[in-house]
Amino acid sequence: MEKIYGVIGDPIAHSMSPDMHNDLFQFYNLHARYHAFHVKQEHLRDAIKGFKAIGLSGFNVTIPHKVAILEMLDEVEEVAANIGAVNTVVNENGKLVGYNTDGQGYITSLMTKIKKELKECQVLIIGAGGAARGIYISLAAAGVKTIDIVNRTAENADKIIASCRYKTSSSYYEISGNEYDLTKYDIIINTTSIGMHPNIDQTPIPIEQDLSGTVVSDIIYNPLETSFLKDAQRNGAIIDNGIGMFVYQGALAFEKWTGIFPDPARMERVVRTRLGGTT
Incomplete structure (x- = not known):
């Protein structure tokens, strides 16, 4: 069965995370897919319940949900709790655990x-x-x-x-x-x-x-x-x-989901291509 991952935010269409992670899933021959989910603030709690119900394997969190999501998770690691923001969630056998891989x-x-x-x-x-x-x-x-x-x-x-x-x-x-x-x-x-x-x-x-x-x-x-x-x-x-921060936060999230620390140079090439090379 294909594992499903994603990113939630509002707006979200601009996100480069699907390009980056789907390239990695294909490169490492993993049966998984990463999607961008547009979730408005008033629907965040319902979205998290839905993700848990369908067994979403993990997801990233971006603006404006990084703070509000804390109270909706089963567990939050120490540094993320001190920062007061989560950008990565792992589904550990039905338990949603929040991390902050940005810092x-x-x-x-x-x-x-x-x-x-x-x-x-x-x-x-x-x-x-x-x-x-x-x-x-x-x-x-x-x-x-x-x-x-x-x-x-x-x-x-x-x-x-x-x-x-x-x-x-x-x-x-x-x-x-x-x-x-x-x-x-x-x-x-x-x-x-x-x-x-x-x-x-x-x-x-x-x-x-x-x-x-x-x-x-x-x-x-x-x-x-x-x-x-x-x-x-x-x-x-x-x-x-800032490309390095974006790439490595994604690499650390990918590692938490799959156990594989991916090739950052490959990820950066994807991002630079999406940015048009010289943006």
Whole structure:
């Protein structure tokens, strides 16, 4: 019997996950199929009940359901519970277990770029939304000792810092201020949507210092190189776009469903093809 997997969201037609996962199922000769399910917020609980009733083997969760779904699952792993969001669900013999592979996927991608042990790195996160929270808590869970946040206001940054269950040292800086020194960080991460298509000339913060050896990362992948990354590269940084996070979160989800950790390079080729190669 063919196993059924999928992704739920609203909207969902833009999702590249079906392309990525169906290619993997075919490549690994697995009798399975991955579908995109358009689920509106008011129908989420009914959808989850339906998935459980028909024995859906697993599914991904995207905007706007990552938080609301927590209370509808039978179990949520520790890091996902601390983040307060789930993006991957596994059906374990009728029990729906929630995970967050976004943060860990980001870290797995990041480790292909950094030159030193992750635990030894000093990290600056730009933004304090849901993506920032997931990355912050995942980095803290991985043992990173210094994670600072720069944001327009302190409220959301303070909430992330205060709610983290893992030991780390953090400071908040106002995005318009000049108290933070970019050169002291090993990793700088933009988690905001500033610079995303069509506003491709915008940057979250100016980069004018020499950042030789620093990894500067942007979770945006449309465009593949934001103005923020271009500025960083001109100043000597090693740059990393958002494709890696998307690919590795998908790879970790695929592994949880099948026991196979897939080829990330193959997955990236699928994504780049879908994006048109140069988007």
